[in-house]
Amino acid sequence: MLTLLAWLVAGCLGAIALFFAITWLACQLKQRRVMRTYPVLGRFEVVNGHRVHVHQFGSGPDLVIAHGATSHMREAIACFARGLEGEFRITLIDRPGEGHTRPLHRRGESLREQADFLADTVRALGIDSFVLLGQSFGGSVALAWALHRPEGLRAMALAATPAYPWLPHLPWRIKGPAMPVLGPLIAQVVFAWFPQSYFQKGYAQVFFPNAVPDGYGDRIGLPLSLLPRNVVADNRQLARMGRDLSEIGPHYGKIAIPVEVVNGAEDAAVKPELHAHVLGREIPGARVRLLKGQGHMPHVGDPEGINDAVRRAARRAAAREQ
Numbered sequence: 001m002l003t004l005l006a007w008l009v010a011g012c013l014g015a016i017a018l019f020f021a022i023t024w025l026a027c028q029l030k031q032r033r034v035m036r037t038y039p040v041l042g043r044f045e046v047v048n049g050h051r052v053h054v055h056q057f058g059s060g061p062d063l064v065i066a067h068g069a070t071s072h073m074r075e076a077i078a079c080f081a082r083g084l085e086g087e088f089r090i091t092l093i094d095r096p097g098e099g100h101t102r103p104l105h106r107r108g109e110s111l112r113e114q115a116d117f118l119a120d121t122v123r124a125l126g127i128d129s130f131v132l133l134g135q136s137f138g139g140s141v142a143l144a145w146a147l148h149r150p151e152g153l154r155a156m157a158l159a160a161t162p163a164y165p166w167l168p169h170l171p172w173r174i175k176g177p178a179m180p181v182l183g184p185l186i187a188q189v190v191f192a193w194f195p196q197s198y199f200q201k202g203y204a205q206v207f208f209p210n211a212v213p214d215g216y217g218d219r220i221g222l223p224l225s226l227l228p229r230n231v232v233a234d235n236r237q238l239a240r241m242g243r244d245l246s247e248i249g250p251h252y253g254k255i256a257i258p259v260e261v262v263n264g265a266e267d268a269a270v271k272p273e274l275h276a277h278v279l280g281r282e283i284p285g286a287r288v289r290l291l292k293g294q295g296h297m298p299h300v301g302d303p304e305g306i307n308d309a310v311r312r313a314a315r316r317a318a319a320r321e322q
Contacts, residue, residue, distance in 0.1 A: 020185070026192040031227055038221040040100050041073065042092070047121045053100035054121065055092045058085030062127050063310060065092050066118060066145075068136030068160075070234050072099025074221040076135070080303035084310060088131070093121055095141065097233025099224060108178065108236025111244040115145035128152045131314050135159045135299055135306070136270070140241065144248050146255045155258040155317035157309040160296050162270050163279045164249050165242035173202075177231050178239040187228035199226060206296040209266050213300065252282040258316035259286040260309040264294030264301075287312070 042055025055073055063084060065076050073092035081090055095114055097103035104113060118141065122130065129152050134142025139161025146156055177183045177190075196217055203212045217223075224230070261283075263276040270276075272290055280288035291298045291305040299306045 020188075023188055023192045027188050027228060030192065034223045034227060038074065038224040041077070044100075045121065045124055047117065047124050050096075050104060050117070051102065052096075052117075052121050053094040054125065056089060056125075058088055058090045060086075060088045061314065062130035063088035063090050063314075064118075064122055064127070064130050064132050065090065066132065066134045066138030066141050067092070067095065067098070068138050069238055070225050070231075071136075072221065072224060074099070074224070076299075078219045079299045080306050083303055083307050087311070088314075091122065091125065091127065091130075093118055095138070097237065098230060099221075103229070103233040106180075106236075108233070108240050110240060111141050111144035111248065112148055114141045114237075115149055119145060119149035119151075122152070129154055131155045131157070131310060131317065133157045133159065133306075133310050134161060136161065136296070137238070137241070139163075140245060143252065143255075144244070146257065146259075147248055147251050150255075150257070153257060154321070155260075155313035156255075157260045157262065157306070157313045158279070159262050159299055159306050159309065160264060160267060160270050161261070161275065161279070162241070162245065163252070163275045165245050166271075166274055167242060170239060170242075174235045174238050177235040183232050183235070184228060187231040191226055191228050191231070196223060196226070203297075206269050207300070208268060208295045209293065210295060210297070210301050216300070252279065253284065255283045255286075258313050258320065259283050260313040260316075261286055261288045262298065262305060262309040263288070263290055264296055264298045265290040265292050266294060267296045267298075269296040 040053060042053060044051045045054050065081060067073060067076050072094045076092055084090060094101040096109050096117055104117060131154055132142050132145065139158040142156055142158060143163060146153060177187045199222065200212065200217045261276045261280055263272045276288050280286045291302045294301045
């Protein structure tokens with residue numbers, strides 16, 4: 001009886017080991033395919049000993065864009081950034097743990113850590129005066145940036161930006177991949193065996209009341225965001241986002257530059273009444289504009305609405321500097 005039990009245990013352990021070995025191999029092959037399909041767009045810079053993926057194009061005064069969560073610079077290029085290249089020199093940076101930039105560490109970068117790193121990157125690129133656009137999670141990073149590293153920051157536009165903690169309980173889709181040991185294993189299993197269509201279904205909530213555009217995932221390079229290392233880093237950042245916002249929220253009144261806040265009027269993920277409107281009251285002189293018929297993805301459904309916010313912020317900065 002004991003011998004049979006031992007064989008059963010050994011068989012189960014062997015099957016589990018074989019499953020994870022095959023999963024690892026599938027991940028390696030799939031990752032190589034993704035990297036070939038979505039290669040580096042710009043170049044790498046070494047900042048504080050860390051390689052960061054940056055891309056610059058356009059001409060005019062400097063505009064720096066901080067992209068959202070589960071994303072990277074391709075989304076900004078595909079959705080709205082090209083509409084501004086005739087008016088600004090645009091600098092796009094893959095945030096730590098996103099796109100082609102590796103995480104700074106394994107604990108999940110705080111909003112302030114990301115703001116410091118992006119500010120150091122901008123300085124390394126020789127940019128000493130710029131407008132900052134933060135989209136969704138990137139807007140939260142932008143708020144930390146304006147508070148802790150305001151040097152050279154002329155004005156700021158915030159699109160669909162979470163400004164205050166609002167999720168009483170984190171969903172397992174965030175907590176699972178963020179776990180210290182099991183998180184990377186979960187991310188590998190999901191990456192290896194779940195089809196891209198599974199993740200695209202999740203866009204329905206953030207696009208509501210609009211439909212997800214056909215081919216959106218391929219256009220923005222979604223597979224690059226689903227690489228296990230990126231999924232783990234992204235969710236660890238999201239898992240600590242609430243306490244990071246709790247720390248910086250009481251200080252928004254210290255932001256002393258022109259700020260344009262734009263939000264989808266129908267945003268059910270980052271509701272205007274909990275974020276945009278309150279932020280507009282907290283930041284002196286901040287202006288809030290809601291985009292009708294848009295949810296949490298106005299940069300896709302109404303890209304000119306986002307670009308106009310950037311233009312307004314830049315004009316206000318120029319007027320103040322005269």
